[in-house]
Amino acid sequence: xxxxxxxxxxxxxxxxxxxxxxxxxxxxxxxxxxxxxxxxxxxxxxxxxxxxxxxxxxxxxxxxxxxxxxxxxxxxxxxxxxxxxxxxxxxxxxxxxxxxxxxxxxxxxxxxxxxxxxxxx
Amino acid sequence: xxxxxxxxxxxxxxxxxxxxxxxxxxxxxxxxxxxxxxxxxxxxxxxxxxxxxxxxxxxxxxxxxxxxxxxxxxxxxxxxxxxxxxxxxxxxxxxxxxxxxxxxxxxxxxxxxxxxxxxxxxxxxxxxxxxxxxxxxxxxxxxxxxxxxxxxxxxxxxxxxxxxxxxxxxxxxxxxxxxxxxxxxxxxxx
Numbered sequence: 001x002x003x004x005x006x007x008x009x010x011x012x013x014x015x016x017x018x019x020x021x022x023x024x025x026x027x028x029x030x031x032x033x034x035x036x037x038x039x040x041x042x043x044x045x046x047x048x049x050x051x052x053x054x055x056x057x058x059x060x061x062x063x064x065x066x067x068x069x070x071x072x073x074x075x076x077x078x079x080x081x082x083x084x085x086x087x088x089x090x091x092x093x094x095x096x097x098x099x100x101x102x103x104x105x106x107x108x109x110x111x112x113x114x115x116x117x118x119x120x121x
Numbered sequence: 122x123x124x125x126x127x128x129x130x131x132x133x134x135x136x137x138x139x140x141x142x143x144x145x146x147x148x149x150x151x152x153x154x155x156x157x158x159x160x161x162x163x164x165x166x167x168x169x170x171x172x173x174x175x176x177x178x179x180x181x182x183x184x185x186x187x188x189x190x191x192x193x194x195x196x197x198x199x200x201x202x203x204x205x206x207x208x209x210x211x212x213x214x215x216x217x218x219x220x221x222x223x224x225x226x227x228x229x230x231x232x233x234x235x236x237x238x239x240x241x242x243x244x245x246x247x248x249x250x251x252x253x254x255x256x257x258x259x260x261x262x263x264x265x266x267x268x269x270x271x272x273x274x275x276x277x278x279x280x281x282x283x284x285x286x287x288x289x290x291x292x293x294x295x296x297x298x299x300x301x302x303x304x305x306x307x308x309x310x311x
Contacts, residue, residue, distance in 0.1 A: 031295035048295040055287030 006119045007035035010112060018108050020100035022079065025093040026086070026116055027051055034090070034120075046081075050093035054083045071106070082109055086116040122205040126212045129272040130265065139265040143258035144203045150247075150255060151199040157242045158195055161235065162188050168234055169227075178223055198262070211266045215273025219281070225271040232267050236260060 001009070011024045015037065023046070025036035031048035038046055057072035072083040077098060082105065084092045092113055096105045122130075130138065147154065166188055169175040179187065197207070218228065239259045243252040279290040288296075 030289055030291035044295075045299045048292065048299050051292050052288055052296060055289070055292060057287075059285065059287040 003119050004035060007116065010115050010119070011035060011037050014094070014108055014112050018096075018101070018104050021094055021096050021105060023093075023095035024112075025050065025091075026120075027091045027093065029054070029085075029089050029091055038095070046093060046095075047091075050081065050083050051091050053081075054085055054091050057083070058085070071109075082106070084109060084113045086113050087120060090116055090120045092116050123209050123212070125273060125276060126205070126209050126269060129212065129269050129276075130208065132272070133264055133268055137261065137264050139203065139258075139261040143261045144201060146254055146258045147199060147262070148201050153246060154199050154239070155196070157239065158192065160242075161195065161238055162191055164238055165191060165231065165234065168231065175227055178221060178227070208265070208269060211269040212273040215270045215275075216277045218270065218274050219277055225274055228267060228270050228274075232263050236263050 007026050011026070014024050015021055023036070023038040023042075025038055025043065025046055026034045027036075027047035027050055028034060029051055031051035033043045033047035036043045036047070053072050053074060054069075057069050061067065061069045069085065074081045074083075075098065079095055079097050080102075082094045082096070084094075086092050092109065094105060094109055094112075096102070166184055170179070170184065201207075218224070236256075236259050240252075240256045243255040243259075246252075247255060276290075279293060282293065283289050
């Protein structure tokens with residue numbers, strides 16, 4: 001199985017395990033979508049702003065002495081976007097409803113992050 | 122030569138870039154060009170101080186120091202050599218311009234003024250053929266120096282944004298790419 005296929009399989013599993021999730025994306029740290037099930041018209045923008053949010057989150061953490069960043073979250077009235085670094089080169093972005101099961105999303109996201117790291121290795 | 126300077130100069134077509142022949146010509150005529158120095162300095166800063174936006178760049182009483190800076194640059198240019206240090210210095214100016222809030226429109230405008238001033242003087246004081254060669258050399262110098270200053274200004278902005286906000290130049294490029302088509306469409310329709 002190619003890396004692309006492995007990532008697509010992982011995204012499908014994540015969506016199956018947590019039906020609340022409304023979009024998953026793996027992008028490079030410079031904002032290029034690698035694998036995603038976001039609608040195509042949203043994909044490029046979410047990859048770019050997701051990577052930007054992750055980069056900015058890291059700088060905020062450094063400047064505010066917060067230690068290593070485990071998650072960057074943008075919460076709106078209609079939903080939230082969780083962004084995770086997957087090693088130095090990748091980013092995992094997950095969109096979920098604002099009132100969804102955040103605990104479960106985070107649990108699955110943490111496992112997915114480790115998997116993405118291995119795949120992109 | 123440092124990486125940023127080399128990268129910028131590599132963008133300029135070789136037939137436009139400042140050449141050995143250009144350097145030799147400027148140095149050959151340096152005595153005459155140095156006679157034009159006072160007029161160049163005075164005209165340059167008169168232009169800047171007679172315009173509100175450019176005058177605002179300077180602090181009270183700063184003009185003599187800035188005039189000396191331009192004088193030093195002019196003499197260093199005419200004395201050569203056009204080595205790595207010289208071009209890296211022009212790149213450094215872009216960084217200084219960020220700090221001093223000297224934008225690229227100001228640089229382009231004032232380099233146009235320098236080229237026009239030196240061109241007029243050349244046509245007044247040299248036979249036409251030699252004057253045209255000198256004008257061409259000045260234009261090539263203008264191409265190199267403005268390229269280094271304005272690109273270094275932009276590239277160093279990107280570096281500063283990356284350092285401050287964690288947004289690499291590649292990522293900024295990606296962010297721009299997500300918006301540029303809409304911006305072009307709007308600009309075209311307006």
